[in-house]
Amino acid sequence: MTFSENSPSSKQERRLIVTGGAGFIGANFVHYWCAKYPNDRVIVLDALTYAGNRQTLALLDTHPNFRFVKGDICDRSLVDALIQEEAVDTIVHFAAESHVDRSILGPGAFVQTNVVGTFTLLEAFRQHWLAGDRPSHYRFHHVSTDEVYGSLGSDDPAFSETTPYAPNSPYSASKAGSDHLVRAYHHTYGMPTTMTNCSNNYGPYHFPEKLIPLMCINILLGKPLPVYGDGQNIRDWLYVKDHCSAIDAVLERGVIGETYNVGGNNEVKNIDLVHMLCELMNELAPKLPVRPAQELITFVKDRPGHDRRYAINSTKLQNELGWTPSVTVQEGLRQTVEWYLENEAWWRPLLSEEYQAYYSKVYA
Ligand code: NAD
Numbered sequence: 140m141t142f143s144e145n146s147p148s149s150k151q152e153r154r155l156i157v158t159g160g161a162g163f164i165g166a167n168f169v170h171y172w173c174a175k176y177p178n179d180r181v182i183v184l185d186a187l188t189y190a191g192n193r194q195t196l197a198l199l200d201t202h203p204n205f206r207f208v209k210g211d212i213c214d215r216s217l218v219d220a221l222i223q224e225e226a227v228d229t230i231v232h233f234a235a236e237s238h239v240d241r242s243i244l245g246p247g248a249f250v251q252t253n254v255v256g257t258f259t260l261l262e263a264f265r266q267h268w269l270a271g272d273r274p275s276h277y278r279f280h281h282v283s284t285d286e287v288y289g290s291l292g293s294d295d296p297a298f299s300e301t302t303p304y305a306p307n308s309p310y311s312a313s314k315a316g317s318d319h320l321v322r323a324y325h326h327t328y329g330m331p332t333t334m335t336n337c338s339n340n341y342g343p344y345h346f347p348e349k350l351i352p353l354m355c356i357n358i359l360l361g362k363p364l365p366v367y368g369d370g371q372n373i374r375d376w377l378y379v380k381d382h383c384s385a386i387d388a389v390l391e392r393g394v395i396g397e398t399y400n401v402g403g404n405n406e407v408k409n410i411d412l413v414h415m416l417c418e419l420m421n422e423l424a425p426k427l428p429v430r431p432a433q434e435l436i437t438f439v440k441d442r443p444g445h446d447r448r449y450a451i452n453s454t455k456l457q458n459e460l461g462w463t464p465s466v467t468v469q470e471g472l473r474q475t476v477e478w479y480l481e482n483e484a485w486w487r488p489l490l491s492e493e494y495q496a497y498y499s500k501v502y503a
Pocket residue numbers: 158159160161162163164165184185186187188189190191192210211212213232233234235236237238252256282283284285314336337338339340341346
């Protein structure tokens with residue numbers, strides 16, 4: 140796929156650490172950023188957990204301003220050394236344990252990476268910012284989720300930036316903890332932070348445990364399509380490239396200390412989404428083990444504590460920073476299905492023994 144080719148900013152070159160840049164959204168962001176701002180220095184710091192994939196960034200290895208560092212965001216001495224050695228002025232923080240089902244099986248890693256890891260980065264960046272006498276162009280951008288706001292009823296208004304926090308899973312609770320730390324570092328120390336809380340992303344390089352890639356891959360393999368509960372849960376789908384452009388807008392024009400919600404304006408019931416994916420696969424895949432793919436749909440036991448509905452009001456980002464999502468869910472899903480059809484070499488190796496063991500635990 141191609142990434143944004145808009146003209147580079149006229150601003151002074153930045154020096155970014157992108158944490159979690161080998162994961163789904165982080166990698167899309169790094170490709171986007173390196174294409175749009177080729178003179179910026181981009182250092183990816185990623186522990187390469189099961190969700191991190193070095194291959195996703197392989198095309199950037201010849202890019203003169205790109206560097207990959209394998210390491211843990213909880214490792215303070217590594218983070219300190221990297222920030223100083225690279226004279227970093229911007230951190231874009233994606234690294235996290237991100238999957239709700241895994242947080243139900245084992246919450247400890249979520250608290251460690253999402254809370255302790257975010258704290259470690261904030262502390263390291265604060266020392267660096269103070270040592271430089273608080274440069275005004277420094278930024279710590281924290282990438283968070285709509286899940287911190289809890290679950291909506293069918294008639295509730297969409298989440299806004301002032302919706303009270305009510306996280307329901309160990310994942311969303313750990314993200315809420317990280318958000319509170321970011322807020323406190325701005326409020327207490329004046330740190331130049333910004334934050335985005337966004338809805339469900341989808342697109343290329345999405346790890347197969349999440350709904351959309353899981354369904355695409357299972358259709359191609361002729362495996363059951365496990366729909367939790369009654370399939371009536373609603374998510375607000377955001378194409379990942381639109382999320383990248385939203386973060387770009389916040390880094391360029393966002394107000395320090397502010398939070399911006401990012402959403403695709405695409406509320407869809409899970410069961411309807413699965414039907415849309417089946418239709419696209421029926422149309423686009425030359426060979427399917429089971430056709431029509433809808434025959435594979437299987438209702439399975441619900442996720443414990445499953446949030447019913449998410450919806451994001453992104454009026455603030457649209458009105459104040461001029462951002463709008465560019466891709467409808469119909470276009471985005473078509474592009475995504477085409478991507479999974481064309482990139483079996485990317486996803487096939489991810490169906491590892493570890494993945495099969497995880498899959499058996501969740502879907503047994
Ligand atoms: P992901 O699971 O695909 O990727 C996470 C990346 O972080 C991986 O590359 C992993 O190796 C890395 N990582 C994990 N622990 C680390 C550690 N201790 N040190 C360094 N690197 C570590 O996640 P994603 O879906 O790309 O999500 C990125 C961010 O966006 C997360 O903060 C997530 O909470 C947030 N978010 C995601 C979505 C979504 O729909 N995927 C929506 C809203 C917000």
